[in-house]
Amino acid sequence: MLRPPEGAPNVLVVLLDDAGFGAASPFGGPCQTPNAEKLAARGLKFNRFHTAALCAPTRQALLTGRNHHSAGMGSITELATGAPGYCSVLPNSMAPLAMTLKLNGYSTAQFGKCHEVPVWQSSSAGPFDAWPTGGGGFEYFYGFIGGEANQWYPSLYEGTRPVEITRTPEEGYHLTEDMADKAIQWIGQQKSLAGDKPFFVYFAPGATHAPHHVPKEWADKYKGKFDGGWDKLREEIFERQKKLGVIPADCVLTPRPAEIPAFDDMPEDFKPVLSRQMEVYAGFMEHTDYHVGRIIEAIEKLGLMDDTLIYYIIGDNGASPEGSINGCFNEGSYFNDILHLETPEYLMSRLDELGGPDSYNHYSVGWAHALNTPYQWTKQVASHFGGTRNGTVVHWPKGIAAKGEVRSQFTHVIDVAPTILEAAGLPQPVSVNGIQQDPIEGVSMAYAFNDATAPERHETQYFEMFGNRGIYHKGWTAVTKHSIPWVKAPMPALDDDVWELYDTTKDWSQARDLSKEMPEKLHELQRLWLIEAARYKVLPIDDRTLEKFNPVLAGRPVLIKGNTQLLFPGMGRLSENTVLNLKNKSHAVTAEVVVPEGGASGVVISQGANTGGWSLYFKDGKLKYCYNFGGFEHFYVESTSPIPPGEHQVRMEFTYDGGGIGKGGNVALFLDGKPVGEGRVRATLGMVFSADDGMDVGLDGGAPVSEEYESRGNEFNGRIKGVQLSVDPNFEGHLVSPEDAIRVAMARQ
Numbered sequence: 029m030l031r032p033p034e035g036a037p038n039v040l041v042v043l044l045d046d047a048g049f050g051a052a053s054p055f056g057g058p059c060q061t062p063n064a065e066k067l068a069a070r071g072l073k074f075n076r077f078h079t080a081a082l083c084a085p086t087r088q089a090l091l092t093g094r095n096h097h098s099a100g101m102g103s104i105t106e107l108a109t110g111a112p113g114y115c116s117v118l119p120n121s122m123a124p125l126a127m128t129l130k131l132n133g134y135s136t137a138q139f140g141k142c143h144e145v146p147v148w149q150s151s152s153a154g155p156f157d158a159w160p161t162g163g164g165g166f167e168y169f170y171g172f173i174g175g176e177a178n179q180w181y182p183s184l185y186e187g188t189r190p191v192e193i194t195r196t197p198e199e200g201y202h203l204t205e206d207m208a209d210k211a212i213q214w215i216g217q218q219k220s221l222a223g224d225k226p227f228f229v230y231f232a233p234g235a236t237h238a239p240h241h242v243p244k245e246w247a248d249k250y251k252g253k254f255d256g257g258w259d260k261l262r263e264e265i266f267e268r269q270k271k272l273g274v275i276p277a278d279c280v281l282t283p284r285p286a287e288i289p290a291f292d293d294m295p296e297d298f299k300p301v302l303s304r305q306m307e308v309y310a311g312f313m314e315h316t317d318y319h320v321g322r323i324i325e326a327i328e329k330l331g332l333m334d335d336t337l338i339y340y341i342i343g344d345n346g347a348s349p350e351g352s353i354n355g356c357f358n359e360g361s362y363f364n365d366i367l368h369l370e371t372p373e374y375l376m377s378r379l380d381e382l383g384g385p386d387s388y389n390h391y392s393v394g395w396a397h398a399l400n401t402p403y404q405w406t407k408q409v410a411s412h413f414g415g416t417r418n419g420t421v422v423h424w425p426k427g428i429a430a431k432g433e434v435r436s437q438f439t440h441v442i443d444v445a446p447t448i449l450e451a452a453g454l455p456q457p458v459s460v461n462g463i464q465q466d467p468i469e470g471v472s473m474a475y476a477f478n479d480a481t482a483p484e485r486h487e488t489q490y491f492e493m494f495g496n497r498g499i500y501h502k503g504w505t506a507v508t509k510h511s512i513p514w515v516k517a518p519m520p521a522l523d524d525d526v527w528e529l530y531d532t533t534k535d536w537s538q539a540r541d542l543s544k545e546m547p548e549k550l551h552e553l554q555r556l557w558l559i560e561a562a563r564y565k566v567l568p569i570d571d572r573t574l575e576k577f578n579p580v581l582a583g584r585p586v587l588i589k590g591n592t593q594l595l596f597p598g599m600g601r602l603s604e605n606t607v608l609n610l611k612n613k614s615h616a617v618t619a620e621v622v623v624p625e626g627g628a629s630g631v632v633i634s635q636g637a638n639t640g641g642w643s644l645y646f647k648d649g650k651l652k653y654c655y656n657f658g659g660f661e662h663f664y665v666e667s668t669s670p671i672p673p674g675e676h677q678v679r680m681e682f683t684y685d686g687g688g689i690g691k692g693g694n695v696a697l698f699l700d701g702k703p704v705g706e707g708r709v710r711a712t713l714g715m716v717f718s719a720d721d722g723m724d725v726g727l728d729g730g731a732p733v734s735e736e737y738e739s740r741g742n743e744f745n746g747r748i749k750g751v752q753l754s755v756d757p758n759f760e761g762h763l764v765s766p767e768d769a770i771r772v773a774m775a776r777q
Contacts, residue, residue, distance in 0.1 A: 031133040032226060033453035037424060038336040039129075039228045040327065041444065042320055043090065044313075045083060045141060045176075045237035047418070048347030050262075050401035051313060055342070055419035056269035057399065058253065058261065059313035063321030064340050064421055069432045071338075071423030072477065075274045078440045078500075079345050079418050081410035081493040083175060084116075084143045086344040086441055087232070091124045091144070091164070093445030093456075093468035097492070097565040098122070104175055105147050106605070107576040110583035113565030116146045118158060123460035125445040127165030129228045131461075132454055135218045137168040139207045140232035143175045147605035148579075148587040150174070152190065161187045166230070170210045174603065174720045176359075177234040178637065179203040179241030180385040181731040181739060183601055183720045190601040192729065196740060197385040202243065204233050208319035212326040219330055226335075226452075231323060235316035236309065238348065238359045238390040242383050246311035247304075254306040255299070257291025258394035259284065261306075265401040273434055274419070275402060280539035282404045287512055288394055289353065298354075298372040301379050305355045305391035308383040334425040337451050339444060343418035347399035349406040351390030352514040357382070358639045358659045359390045364690065364715045365516075365574075369660055385731070388639040388659075393514050402537040410493035411507035413538055427451060428477045435476045437484035438500060442470030450474045469564075490560035495522060495571035499557035503533035506543075506553035510571060519571050527554060577715055579605075595633070595751045600724040604716060607635070607723050608753045610682070612689045612714055616756070617644055618679040620749035625673045630744035631737070632678070633751050634728035636717030643733040644680050646671065646744070651697055653680050654734035655709045662735055665695045665707030675749075676700055682709070689714030725751055 051057040054068045055075070079086040084104045085096030092099050097113035099122055108116035118124075126136045138160045145158045150173050156162030160169035170186050177183070180197040184190070195201035211231055218227050254261060262281065269275045284290070294302060320340070327336055350362050356370040357378045382389050396406045403414035410416055420439075422428065449456055450472045457465045471486040491498035495510030508525040511517075529543040529550040543550045561567050576582040586605075593608040608615075619632045627649035634643035640658045644651075649670030655663040671678070679698040685691040690712055697705035721730040727743040728734070 031224065036226050036452040036454070037426065038226045038327070038332055039448055040323070040336055041090070041230045041339045041341070043087070043230070043232045043341045044316065044343050045232070045234060046345065046348040046407060047236050047313065047343030048396065048399035048406075048414070049343070049403065049417045049419050050265040050269065051347060051399040052342045052419060054272075054421060055274050056265045056272055056401070058265065059310045061313060061317035063317050063324060064342065067324070067338060067340055067423040068421045070425070071421060071428055072430060072433055072435050073274060074420040074422065074435045074439055074473070076436050076438050077341070077418055077420040078416045078489065079343065080441065081345045081408055081415035081491065081496070083237070083344045085493070087141070088118065088144050090441045090444055091126065092118065092122045093125060093442050093470045094122050094466070095442060095469050095490070095564045098466070098469060101144065102492070102566070103494070103576070105143060105145065106175070108146060108582065108584045109570055109576060111568060111570065114570060115584070118144070118163070119466070120463045121466045123457060123463070123465060124163070124165045125448060126228060126230070127163070127460060128449070128454065128457050129452070130165050130167060132452070133225055135222055135225050135227045136166045137211070137214050137227070138164070138166040138171065138230045138232070139211045140171040141177070141234050142171060142173050145173050147603070148585045150603050151587060151606035152188065152601065154188070156188050159188055168214055170207065171232070172234065172720060176237045176239070176719045177203055178239060178388065178720060178731055179234060181637070181721065183722060183730055202241070204235050204316050204319045207231070207233060208322050211323050215323070215326055216330070219332070231320065233316055236313045238350065239388040240308045240312045240383055240390065241387070242308060242312040242315045244383065246315045247308040247383050248311070249314070250307040250310045252303075253310070254303045257299070257302070258398040259291050261398040262401045265398065269402065276536050279402055279536040281402045282537050282539050284397060285404070287515055288397055291394060295372055298376065301372070301375045302355065302392055302394070304379055304382050305389070306395045308389065309391050309395065312383070337424040337427065337448065338422070340421040340423070341418060341441070342420065345407040346409070346415040346417070347396035347406055348390070349393035349396045349408070349513045351392055351396070353393060355392040356390050358388045360388060360639050360658055360713070360716060360718065362390070364640075364658060364713045366658060366690070369658070386638060404538060405509065406513065408493055408513040409496050409509055410491040411496040411498040411509045415493070415496070416491055422473075422477070424451070424477070430478060430480070433480060435480060437476045437482065438486050438489070439473050440470065440486055440489050443473050443486060444470070446470045446472040447474050488556070488560065490557055490564065490566065492561065492566050492569070494573070495519065495569055497557060499553050499560065501553060501556055503531065504549065504553060505530045505532055505538060506550055506557065507538070522569060522571070529553070574715070591756050592752060592754045595725050595753065597726050597748045600722070600727070600729055602723040604722065608755060610753065610755065611712065612684065612691070613755055614682060614684045614693070616679060616681045616754045617751065618677060618754070619644065619751045620675070620677055621744070622675050622747040622749070623671050623673045624746045627673070628671055628744070628746050631724070631726065631728045631742050632744055632748060633723065633725050634733050635723040636733050637721035638731040638733065639718060640713050641717040641721070641733040643728055644678070645734065645737065645742070647736055651678050651699065651704065652736070653695055653697060654736070655712065656733045657711050658713055663707065663709040665697060665705055667697050667699065667704040669704070671699060
């Protein structure tokens with residue numbers, strides 16, 4: 029059996045989510061991460077490590093060693109377009125690192141967030157080429173496919189098979205702990221059964237991405253510690269960073285942008301909510317580090333630490349501003365453009381629920397900016413280091429003699445894959461599964477492991493995200509901010525963007541703009557950016573935002589075409605990209621059901637979660653429809669009388685008001701073609717119901733849409749023969765014939 033060269037280490041790559049450079053304690057942050065500190069004390073801290081300013085692009089780059097546009101991931105999968113650099117499809121000439129390691133004798137496993145699967149391939153029907161255990165090269169996967177997960181009610185897969193979580197939050201369930209349990213179990217099993225093979229474990233928790241879900245006692249550890257606000261916090265982080273030596277003594281703290289208010293200017297009675305947002309986030313990060321520590325402890329107990337190369341990458345981009353100025357109880361408000369409903373009064377009324385199972389919370393942009401200290405801007409803003417610089421710890425006793433040292437060579441997430449290959453004694457692949465491979469675009473970091481003064485080898489690196497652009501070249505950076513994530517404003521013309529110039533050999537934090545003093549140097553770097561952009565498929569830049577949620581406008585494939593879709597019992601975990609889009613239009617949901625003697629109860633079909641969605645179900649024998657408007661309000665419609673036992677067709681018709689997105693509509697319920705109830709939904713969600721909680725037939729998995737049933741035990745107690753979704757402003761009738769349903773189903777095969 030094939031084995032890698034003698035001495036090839038085990039590899040553990042830990043990638044946290046949405047954590048800024050100044051968040052974690054090894055880099056001066058307020059969030060205590062003792063396990064990251066222990067690794068740093070016995071290894072190295074890289075303080076000029078960079079990411080792609082957004083999650084899916086960073087992950088594709090990490091796992092392939094190629095720039096994110098080269099690998100087709102210029103943005104997140106949900107915003108993919110038809111352009112090669114933005115299509116979300118990984119070329120087969122860029123085999124992932126895990127595939128190369130597996131083919132050379134490694135055991136491979138991934139736990140946690142994926143977010144590299146094209147949305148039209150994200151259902152249980154596949155294809156699975158882009159899934160971790162498909163073309164991703166991992167022999168085992170336990171985690172979630174989308175961009176974020178409800179930590180209390182996650183939608184998980186084991187391999188490509190949906191997994192139902194049986195424990196509730198009240199019974200102690202939390203996703204990070206669950207994944208750590210699975211990782212520890214897998215490592216133990218691998219060493220027990222194939223101990224002569226090294227492992228590659230990629231542990232990518234949903235933490236610390238929103239929703240910031242954590243047991244209350246972890247958040248309470250930080251009670252009162254952020255009452256001084258984000259401006260004071262920046263100053264505290266900045267001083268700690270200097271004492272730790274992760275920024276130079278002459279570094280300048282960049283000013284807070286005018287687009288972020290001073291903490292002192294926020295309403296006094298709202299400040300306890302803002303403080304609690306940060307307490308919850310800090311507890312979330314410490315809780316995550318604790319469970320990462322359990323994995324490290326398991327490796328130690330197996331006597332494998334000396335032989336294990338560990339990357340602990342604290343963030344896949346800068347801290348996230350997507351909670352906007354006030355923060356939010358439900359992050360979906362940001363995506364549905366209804367943040368105006370997240371008023372201080374509303375947030376104050378939900379203060380005690382932040383971080384708990386009923387929340388889907390995010391902190392204020394003021395905290396995000398503070399956690400990117402000392403840099404400008406945040407996640408999504410790839411032009412500046414606040415969006416792209418992430419503290420990284422590397423630990424490998426057999427390969428790194430230095431202990432507790434800092435490395436300041438410029439490095440990038442694409443450098444991780446070639447470093448691991450070099451550590452394993454493996455050449456970069458020329459051909460994988462018969463396909464000639466494009467060269468890896470990263471540079472191994474191993475040259476710096478035992479030489480703090482080694483000249484940096486990654487001399488040039490472009491950046492781009494949503495039109496925010498930058499270039500690093502031999503110590504100089506030229507950057508231009510094109511958009512601000514939390515500010516809703518028309519996009520300026522790309523040619524009108526103002527470029528800035530920084531000499532980062534003398535100006536660590538990009539604090540002094542030299543563009544007016546050195547225009548020729550700026551022009552030189554602007555030209556270099558354009559050359560690199562053409563080389564790595566960055567062009568053409570597409571700065572559309574909301575339009576790209578619409579696959580027709582974006583130009584990406586869709587799984588479901590036409591105006592109808594037939595679903596069957598047992599189908600579940602269907603993401604919004606794999607079912608008919610019912611938003612912003614008139615539609616109907618029709619189900620053939622068998623009501624048992626004694627009356628019907630339970631969910632026939634549901635979509636979404638406790639933070640937004642809809643459900644058609646039975647309660648006390650009556651047919652009911654619930655529309656959950658972002659958790660702000662629940663609209664209910666029910667039949668006038670219980671549905672008798674026997675076989676029936678039940679139908680919900682939604683007549684949309686029109687006049688734009690997110691408008692209201694009238695609901696009518698029918699039994700065997702006859703009206704049995706009606707009601708009104710005053711407003712709807714225009715863009716998304718839930719980032720991870722999909723559509724289920726026969727139950728409501730995950731967090732419950734309706735307040736009238738629990739998260740468990742809500743299954744329909746009768747029999748469902750089929751459910752039809754239909755989008756048609758001119759319904760031909762209130763009863764769908766079985767012949768028509770069969771015809772539609774056959775036409776879709």
